[in-house]
Amino acid sequence: MSALPANETRFLAGADALAREIPDGACIGLPPDYSPVAMAVVRALVRRGAKDLKLLGVPVLGLCADILIGAGCVREVETSAVTLGEAGLAQRFTAAAESGAVKIIDATCPMIHTGLQATEKGVPFLPLRGVLGSDLVKNHPDWKTIDNPYTTGDPILLAKAIVPDVALFHARWADEAGNVWVGRRGELATIAHASQACYVSFEELKRGDMLEDELLAPGCISSVYVTAVAPAPRGAWPLGVPGAYGIDDAHLQLYARLAKTAAGFQQYLDEFVLQPVSA
Amino acid sequence: MSCAKEELLAGCIARLIGDARHVAVGAASPIPAMAVFLLREMNRGRPRVSLLQKRSGNPFTEGSRELFDQAGQGRIDVFFLGGAQIDGEANINLVRAEGKRFPGSFGSAYMYFAAKKTILFREEHSLRVLVKKVEFVSAPGWSPPEVERHGGPVALLTGKALFLWQKERRRFQLQSVHPGSSAEDVRANTGFSYDAPALVPRTPEPTADELVLLRGSVARVIGENYPEFARRVWGALAGVGPA
Numbered sequence: 001m002s003a004l005p006a007n008e009t010r011f012l013a014g015a016d017a018l019a020r021e022i023p024d025g026a027c028i029g030l031p032p033d034y035s036p037v038a039m040a041v042v043r044a045l046v047r048r049g050a051k052d053l054k055l056l057g058v059p060v061l062g063l064c065a066d067i068l069i070g071a072g073c074v075r076e077v078e079t080s081a082v083t084l085g086e087a088g089l090a091q092r093f094t095a096a097a098e099s100g101a102v103k104i105i106d107a108t109c110p111m112i113h114t115g116l117q118a119t120e121k122g123v124p125f126l127p128l129r130g131v132l133g134s135d136l137v138k139n140h141p142d143w144k145t146i147d148n149p150y151t152t153g154d155p156i157l158l159a160k161a162i163v164p165d166v167a168l169f170h171a172r173w174a175d176e177a178g179n180v181w182v183g184r185r186g187e188l189a190t191i192a193h194a195s196q197a198c199y200v201s202f203e204e205l206k207r208g209d210m211l212e213d214e215l216l217a218p219g220c221i222s223s224v225y226v227t228a229v230a231p232a233p234r235g236a237w238p239l240g241v242p243g244a245y246g247i248d249d250a251h252l253q254l255y256a257r258l259a260k261t262a263a264g265f266q267q268y269l270d271e272f273v274l275q276p277v278s279a
Numbered sequence: 280m281s282c283a284k285e286e287l288l289a290g291c292i293a294r295l296i297g298d299a300r301h302v303a304v305g306a307a308s309p310i311p312a313m314a315v316f317l318l319r320e321m322n323r324g325r326p327r328v329s330l331l332q333k334r335s336g337n338p339f340t341e342g343s344r345e346l347f348d349q350a351g352q353g354r355i356d357v358f359f360l361g362g363a364q365i366d367g368e369a370n371i372n373l374v375r376a377e378g379k380r381f382p383g384s385f386g387s388a389y390m391y392f393a394a395k396k397t398i399l400f401r402e403e404h405s406l407r408v409l410v411k412k413v414e415f416v417s418a419p420g421w422s423p424p425e426v427e428r429h430g431g432p433v434a435l436l437t438g439k440a441l442f443l444w445q446k447e448r449r450r451f452q453l454q455s456v457h458p459g460s461s462a463e464d465v466r467a468n469t470g471f472s473y474d475a476p477a478l479v480p481r482t483p484e485p486t487a488d489e490l491v492l493l494r495g496s497v498a499r500v501i502g503e504n505y506p507e508f509a510r511r512v513w514g515a516l517a518g519v520g521p522a
Binding site: 032034035059060079080081082083085086087089090093094097098104106107108109110111113117128129130131132133134135136153154155156184185186187188189190240242243246247249253 | 306332334335337339340341342343344345347351373374375378379380382383384385386387388389390391392393415416417418419422423425426427428505506507508
């Protein structure tokens with residue numbers, strides 16, 4: 001595995017500046033809808049006309065993937081699922097998967113976590129129990145079954161180390177030292193630790209260094225992992241930031257209604273994405 | 280007291296869970312969540328419930344991977360899975376069927392092995408869902424002896440009936456039929472073969488006490504985490520919605 005960088009976090013102006021840093025063709029690790037998603041940056045990626053992205057769901061994807069797929073920004077998706085939760089099917093994902101417009105690599109949640117954890121440790125793979133006998137195993141290009149070398153007759157599955165080009169998510173706070181606070185959303189730390197570059201939008205800037213605070217430090221991702229941050233107040237909208245604001249369920253219902261058709265989706269883009277939005 | 284279909288199903292799931300220490304509820308499973316909260320109301324806070332998508336006070340402090348690590352360690356007794364297709368060998372398919380794409384396998388391929396008991400739950404009971412053989416195996420219903428497996432299916436609950444899984448025979452057994460359906464209706468709408476007694480019992484409805492709990496404290500906690508679902512179920516029953 002090639003070395004990952006020790007970062008000195010850069011501070012950028014906003015979501016559009018972050019989106020300009022993410023190159024076409026990048027593999028982007030993204031969290032599920034219940035973990036803060038950098039929706040303002042996702043909208044900015046659509047505005048800048050991002051192309052050929054590969055989305056990695058850690059471990060599943062929702063609204064952000066549906067919008068990027070519908071807007072033609074995506075070439076490939078690896079995920080355990082794409083869902084809008086209570087708002088129903090992710091219709092642009094469904095349409096793209098059924099037409100073959102986007103290549104889908106199906107996974108299962110803990111195999112994605114385990115692949116990223118292998119990269120955290122700098123090892124080429126890690127084993128995981130279960131999964132054997134699922135058709136996911138024969139369809140996935142990077143999973144192999146071996147015999148447990150410590151005993152006999154014990155097949156076990158290996159997850160190859162996953163190194164996304166980019167980790168992208170939203171945080172409640174960033175501080176002046178470049179650390180970001182994500183609280184209990186540990187999957188965000190896993191993506192950050194395993195990725196070549198990590199871009200984080202944040203709600204509010206805290207003065208000083210959160211790692212000096214015993215209560216905040218355990219929920220922090222150290223700046224060593226963080227390439228750049230940018231302020232984006234209400235940047236997860238219409239999704240939520242636990243403790244700050246909730247999911248805008250009515251907006252998700254509106255999205256799900258419009259995204260049923262290509263024309264409705266375009267109307268959504270025109271109204272809420274292509275011009276900068278006030279949340 | 281008449282009850283909503285969701286309340287009947289939740290009561291049924293509560294009986295299937297029975298005596299458990301820890302029940303985990305995954306993506307978009309409001310009816311299983313209703314069942315666990317009903318049990319907690321009746322059993323003074325037992326079993327422990329972990330809602331993966333709990334919006335405030337989420338039980339996992341290391342993100343979503345902690346659910347899977349807990350299951351792998353044996354700390355989760357009961358979990359729930361569904362399927363776009365489910366077959367007679369309890370294989371489930373969450374990926375694609377008849378040219379249609381579904382959301383994906385989620386953690387099923389792991390949780391089906393790791394949780395001690397899995398309750399299969401799918402409201403739609405039709406020939407397109409309950410098939411002879413799934414088109415894609417997201418998670419297998421059983422494993423050959425050399426594959427380490429700590430758990431598997433115990434039951435399949437649908438909108439028409441309850442089946443119990445017979446591990447040794449690798450077949451379902453029809454246990455009861457819900458009000459509004461019949462053994463013939465179930466047979467006609469099930470694509471796989473299964474065992475059935477000569478006389479099939481009716482699925483019992485929740486008791487009056489259980490309904491009071493479902494429409495009171497259970498409805499409130501479900502409403503916090505599944506607002507659309509709560510509005511649909513309890514909004515339709517005038518005067519008994521969440522306070």
